Amino acid sequence: MKLTIKARLIVAFVLLVSIAGTMYYLGTANTETLNSRLGTIIDLNVRRMNLAGKIAEGVQLLTKREKDMILTREADRLDYLVEEFEKNQKILESRTEELRSISDEAGVEIVDDFSNSWESYIKEYKKIKNLAVTINNDSTKVAAALISRSTARENARAAIESINKIVKKNEAALVTANEEADVLYESGKNNMLILLVISVLVAIGVSTWIIVSISSSIAKAKEALKAVSEGNLTYEVDNSSKDEIGELLDFLKNTVEKLKEVIGSVTTAADNIASASQQMSGSSQQMSEGATEQAASAEEVSSSMEEMAANIQQNTDNAQQTEKIALQAAEDIQEGSRSVNQTVDSMKKIAEKITIIGEIARQTNLLALNAAVEAARAGEHGKGFAVVAAEVRRLAERSQLAANEINELSSSSVAIADKSGKLLEQIVPNIQKTARLVQEITAASLEQNAGAEQVNGAIQQLNQVIQQNAASAEEMASGSEELSSQADQLKDTVSFFNIGHQSQFSQSRSNKRKKQHVPVVHLNGNGVPKKATTAKTGLQLELNGHDSMDSDFERF
């Protein structure tokens, strides 16, 4: 059956409701029959009996009044009685008519009998009335009493008997009706019983069908859930039904699959975390060592910076002195430049004078030559003079040469001095510039000094940070070991679930345990983790011991 539970329940309830509807219909039909019968009894028989009773009562009352008339002599009383009699007679006759109208054929005959008897009685009554009321004396009274005791009584008895007949007849009808009602009740009861049995059977069948189908599925689900709750994720959920519980089993199957995957990945993740935290522990140990080295380096840098600051200070002093010296040099050089210019002027004057001397020497030379020519022409007589002239000429020539040389020298000296002056003049701004630059160097050195101090402060801060880092690295090492133990615990917890390769997993775990020499780290502050002799499972952290870092924390 591919019906869902909902459909089954709907089918069952529809069946039961339809059976109940049928029962209701049948019950209603029976009750209606009974009701109609009861109506008949109440409407006709009881009414007839009631009317008959009242009529009988009226007959009794009227006969009594008739007797009272005979017995009474008082006129008023008689009038009243006559009036009363006639009034009740009318009521009786109307009731008789009513009885006749609701009676069946047999009843009508009986009523006719009653009417005949009654009319006879009324004839007798009229005689009695005439005797007792109208005449009203002792004799008539006796006569009336005679009539009343004889015929009138006979007629009245006949009338009452007729009425009684009617009553008896209706009583018999009532009994019949009662018997019919009993029969109807019996048949209705039987019908209802049959339907009840059918409905009970149907209900039992349908409910058994539903219960069996649901309970088998639920049993499967229970088995699966029990297996999962015991951690067996290898349980294969057998699902053949397609109803809601079948879907539930499908979902359970998916859940188990997912759970298996999750547990698998959690296991591998825990393994990874364990190894990673081992690595992290080593790394943070290295980091701690590195931080210590950094701290030492920072100390060295700090001392170097202090030396540098001292050097910079010395540079500043030197630069200031250099600046003064440069300014002094600039002034001196300006002085020198002026001196050189004066020298150049002097030399130019000397050169002019020397030119004059050269000119004189040249002219002397010419004169000496002329003299020599004259002396030579004079022959032997001019010989001595010729010698003198030659000597004069030679002297003049030497003078001229010397003058020329001096001239050249002074010219070159002038040129050199001029160049020197110009160079000195060029040097002055350079030296002034140098002074300015040295001033800038001084300022820069001062700034450098401040900068070096700042760097020094920064290095001190760096040192603190590095030491904090070292502490953090050590904390991290212990934290990673804690993490490793947590990962092992996680693996233990997760190993509750059997995901199929349980044996492999546990084997790897046991191998790991063999390989790993599980350290028990006592954080006792000396930084060297002691290995405990009793290593059981995972990383055993001795956290009860007191170490230097515990003083930073408060114990609760």
Place this chain on the structure above:
Amino acid sequence: MSKVAEQTINSFLSFKLDRETFGVNVNKVIEILEVPHITKIPKSPAFMRGVINLRGTVLPVVDARLKFGLKEIADSVNTCIIVFNIQVAKEQVMVGALVDAVQEVFDMDESQLMPPPSIGGKFRTDFIRGMARNEDDFVMMLDVDKIFASEEIINLQQEVEAVKA
């Protein structure tokens, strides 16, 4: 003036033209002058620089460089005028020669003169009387009469006369 005088006087005045040293017998030299203002004479040959006033007389001045076919250069402080007394057609004439520099007066025997080279000289050799050694250099002894013994000088003389007139 006379041959006897010439022979007896063995003194020579040396001067320079370009890079060569020349010598002339002092007998032919009257005096040595610095270069005064030289009055140019129109239409005169190129080597005629003009005339100067020598103590009242008009003295024609010849540029010896141009006369010897050398390149003309500007006058320097050492440039001098040597006043020669030359004999032209048995007539004594004074001529100024512009030389680069006058050097000295020296004595030398005629016999010490070497003959001029026959070929390869820069100059015509007929007016070179001979070559004399003066230390490492040669001094060419000039016959002044032959240098200036040309019609040019006569013409010059005439021109000078004309100028005088």
